[in-house]
Amino acid sequence: MLEKALKGSPKYYMWVGFLLLVILGTSGFYIMQLMEGLTITGMSRDVSWGFYIAQFTYLVGLAASGVMIVLPYYFHHYKKFKDLVIFGEFMAIAAVVMCLGFIVVDIGQPQRMLNVVLFPTPNSILFWDMLVLNGYLILNVLVGWTCLEADRQGLPHPKWSHTLAYVSIIWAFSIHTVTAFLYQGLPGRHYWLTAILAARFLASAFCSGPAILLLVIMLTEKVTTFKANVEGLATLAKIITYAMCVNVFFFLLEVFTAFYSGIPGHTHSIVYLFKGVHGHHELVPFMWTAVVLGLGSLCLLIPPKLRDNMKLLPWSLAILVIATWIDKGLGLLIGGFNPTPFETIAPYWPTGKELMISLMIYATGALVVTILFKIATEVKQEIGASQKPAVE
Amino acid sequence: MNHTRRNFLKFAGLTAAGLCVASAGGVMAAGAGATYKEGAQALKAKRWGMVIDSKKVGTKEAIDVLAKACHDVHNVPNIPGKQNIMWIWAAGFEQAFDQPNNFMDEGLEKRQFPILCNHCTNAPCVRVCPTQATYKRPDGIVAMDYHRCIGCRYCMAGCPFGARSFNFMEPRLHLDVTKLNKDFPTRMRGVVEKCNFCVERLAQGKQPACVEVSNGAVVYGDLSDPNSEIRKILREHYTIRRKPSLGTEPSVYYII
Amino acid sequence: MKLYNGGKIITGLVIFLGIFLAPLAYNAGKAAYSQPKLKMPENEKECIESKEFMRTKHMQLLNDWRDASLRDGTRVYVNSKGKEFEMSLQKTCMKCHTNKAEFCDKCHNDAAVVPYCWDCHIQPEGLKK
Numbered sequence: 001m002l003e004k005a006l007k008g009s010p011k012y013y014m015w016v017g018f019l020l021l022v023i024l025g026t027s028g029f030y031i032m033q034l035m036e037g038l039t040i041t042g043m044s045r046d047v048s049w050g051f052y053i054a055q056f057t058y059l060v061g062l063a064a065s066g067v068m069i070v071l072p073y074y075f076h077h078y079k080k081f082k083d084l085v086i087f088g089e090f091m092a093i094a095a096v097v098m099c100l101g102f103i104v105v106d107i108g109q110p111q112r113m114l115n116v117v118l119f120p121t122p123n124s125i126l127f128w129d130m131l132v133l134n135g136y137l138i139l140n141v142l143v144g145w146t147c148l149e150a151d152r153q154g155l156p157h158p159k160w161s162h163t164l165a166y167v168s169i170i171w172a173f174s175i176h177t178v179t180a181f182l183y184q185g186l187p188g189r190h191y192w193l194t195a196i197l198a199a200r201f202l203a204s205a206f207c208s209g210p211a212i213l214l215l216v217i218m219l220t221e222k223v224t225t226f227k228a229n230v231e232g233l234a235t236l237a238k239i240i241t242y243a244m245c246v247n248v249f250f251f252l253l254e255v256f257t258a259f260y261s262g263i264p265g266h267t268h269s270i271v272y273l274f275k276g277v278h279g280h281h282e283l284v285p286f287m288w289t290a291v292v293l294g295l296g297s298l299c300l301l302i303p304p305k306l307r308d309n310m311k312l313l314p315w316s317l318a319i320l321v322i323a324t325w326i327d328k329g330l331g332l333l334i335g336g337f338n339p340t341p342f343e344t345i346a347p348y349w350p351t352g353k354e355l356m357i358s359l360m361i362y363a364t365g366a367l368v369v370t371i372l373f374k375i376a377t378e379v380k381q382e383i384g385a386s387q388k389p390a391v392e
Numbered sequence: 393m394n395h396t397r398r399n400f401l402k403f404a405g406l407t408a409a410g411l412c413v414a415s416a417g418g419v420m421a422a423g424a425g426a427t428y429k430e431g432a433q434a435l436k437a438k439r440w441g442m443v444i445d446s447k448k449v450g451t452k453e454a455i456d457v458l459a460k461a462c463h464d465v466h467n468v469p470n471i472p473g474k475q476n477i478m479w480i481w482a483a484g485f486e487q488a489f490d491q492p493n494n495f496m497d498e499g500l501e502k503r504q505f506p507i508l509c510n511h512c513t514n515a516p517c518v519r520v521c522p523t524q525a526t527y528k529r530p531d532g533i534v535a536m537d538y539h540r541c542i543g544c545r546y547c548m549a550g551c552p553f554g555a556r557s558f559n560f561m562e563p564r565l566h567l568d569v570t571k572l573n574k575d576f577p578t579r580m581r582g583v584v585e586k587c588n589f590c591v592e593r594l595a596q597g598k599q600p601a602c603v604e605v606s607n608g609a610v611v612y613g614d615l616s617d618p619n620s621e622i623r624k625i626l627r628e629h630y631t632i633r634r635k636p637s638l639g640t641e642p643s644v645y646y647i648i
Numbered sequence: 649m650k651l652y653n654g655g656k657i658i659t660g661l662v663i664f665l666g667i668f669l670a671p672l673a674y675n676a677g678k679a680a681y682s683q684p685k686l687k688m689p690e691n692e693k694e695c696i697e698s699k700e701f702m703r704t705k706h707m708q709l710l711n712d713w714r715d716a717s718l719r720d721g722t723r724v725y726v727n728s729k730g731k732e733f734e735m736s737l738q739k740t741c742m743k744c745h746t747n748k749a750e751f752c753d754k755c756h757n758d759a760a761v762v763p764y765c766w767d768c769h770i771q772p773e774g775l776k777k
Contacts, residue, residue: 045558046474048558049545107542110542112523121524126520126522185520187552
């Protein structure tokens with residue numbers, strides 16, 4: 001089926017060429033990082049993880065989110081998701097590829113990366129994260145590819161692919177839980193040391209991930225003959241709405257525990273993020289933007305009239321994505337490292353080079369999504385599934 | 393045709409797998425009959441620990457003497473800015489200890505404390521390291537194998553004491569390479585490092601570098617031996633440790 | 649049996665073989681490889697193990713030394729003749745082999761291997777600014 005990615009319209013070639021150019025151009029910055037070290041980033045002794053790991057965390061959520069389509073389809077036989085399933089799985093592949101990319105660019109000695117496999121260490125959560133992420137990648141490649149191939153040939157999906165699909169649903173929960181465990185088991189990092197972190201991660205993943213997926217599917221509809229089931233899209237929007245409500249609720253639980261108990265360790269990070277301490281207010285405007293956009297997205301998503309308005313929906317989803325990204329892609333990491341173990345504030349901001357290297361990975365992800373979605377939509381066109389009505 | 397291709401691929405796969413397995417089983421490379429043993433002069437303990445008398449080394453200047461001795465002997469670079477590397481350094485009471493006090497006595501308020509790796513019994517850095525590059529020796533020292541470290545910095549997130557530094561850049565750029573201690577390596581870019589409780593000096597029967605220059609303000613010894621000097625000092629003085637509530641069980645005690 | 653796309657396949661094979669065999673063609677007719685002359689220690693005639701062993705196994709030996717001394721705390725190597733050595737690259741090996749450029753590098757350069765020992769360990773000649 002891969003040959004379908006090779007033939008396309010001039011627009012398709014231009015887009016792929018553009019992405020390749022971006023990857024090529026930004027990879028120069030990665031080479032610079034390889035030669036000079038991570039000193040080209042804004043990270044420091046106190047904020048020792050930064051933008052890369054934050055993006056990794058956010059994208060694990062995107063990878064896990066496909067399950068919001070796959071689960072209703074396989075567990076509840078919700079047929080309206082039939083034609084969306086493959087996009088959920090392919091999006092997960094691209095997301096895991098980006099996750100692995102962000103890990104690779106973040107480590108100081110990437111050529112020794114395989115030490116994680118050569119010296120397996122079950123007491124390290126990072127070891128388990130490596131296992132579940134790669135496992136999830138393999139599961140989605142196997143299930144997605146096999147089912148699409150079977151569809152193309154007009155054959156029923158093989159039995160084993162169903163079994164693997166069930167496994168991948170449970171697995172999706174595991175990848176984000178394990179990623180949360182990376183953080184929530186560390187003594188002395190109070191913003192992370194909370195039992196609800198894994199639940200928060202899942203809630204935020206299950207709203208932001210499907211939101212991104214839905215946006216990409218809407219874009220796909222614009223540029224291909226594919227037409228998703230409208231009712232299916234509406235259901236997905238409903239799922240996103242519920243997940244966002246839960247996400248906001250879980251965060252408010254944190255706020256209550258911190259401020260009603262008044263324990264400084266619990267309040268400090270939140271105060272730094274939303275009010276600023278010791279004269280440092282770096283993140284305050286961002287966090288309040290997240291609050292306004294997050295609540296704004298709920299106002300636009302909860303009333304069925306507004307949610308079902310397909311013209312408005314992309315905007316509601318976009319502001320939801322921005323809100324959750326600030327929360328998880330900025331606040332989570334910087335708030336976790338601040339205040340430092342010495343009760344000081346160590347401001348962090350990614351450098352331009354750091355952002356360029358991140359762009360390299362995002363462009364790679366976009367390329368993977370483009371190619372996989374191209375294949376999927378071409379196959380659907382070939383078999384005439386979920387197509388736009390022919391125009392005279 | 394199809395069948396032969398299939399069989400060929402199967403055969404090729406099995407061969408490759410077989411080769412991988414065969415090459416994985418390495419052999420120990422010691423000459424015939426060679427053995428390893430501990431050095432005769434090595435200092436040994438069941439549980440190394442340290443007591444710091446903060447009344448005797450309570451100023452930045454006094455602590456800088458310890459830091460210089462340590463950093464010189466371990467080739468620790470002096471990097472200006474926030475990507476610096478420190479094995480032992482000075483910090484105030486509120487920075488070092490999680491016990492804010494609004495009305496502290498003047499002496500304590502101004503005092504500085506030497507901060508270093510605590511060599512915890514339940515070290516979070518050992519727990520989180522995905523390659524066992526950070527590991528716990530039987531004598532309680534939390535040691536590092538810089539050859540194996542992949543630079544993921546999980547240990548830095550895990551350490552609640554901020555005791556770890558990462559080589560963001562080539563450390564030799566910030567070392568006077570003509571004045572290195574030639575009996576100890578430097579580090580390379582991209583690995584984490586920290587105080588090693590002078591395990592290389594213990595092996596030669598020497599006290600840690602900071603202890604040696606402290607004029608008795610820092611005492612090093614076996615915490616598991618009730619008759620050791622360190623235990624005697626701990627019996628006679630009130631001491632505290634950093635962040636005991638986290639349960640990591642530091643091995644460094646401070647006389648206040 | 650018919651070979652489909654035969655022209656393309658054969659052209660491809662020829663190009664592949666050409667690239668694959670280029671190093672052989674490049675070196676054809678040149679003098680055979682001879683082992684480099686190493687600068688041996690002046691005061692010491694015998695290494696910790698036999699010359700053959702050291703030549704073929706020194707890398708594994710160093711690997712094992714590292715783990716034994718760092719992880720197990722056993723820092724003394726007793727060789728097959730009962731002689732004892734501290735297991736240390738800088739303090740034992742390089743105390744005799746005082747010239748990295750004339751000893752280590754000679755073979756490593758020929759074999760095109762770049763061990764990362766010297767990224768951290770200090771060569772006996774010392775470092776230059």
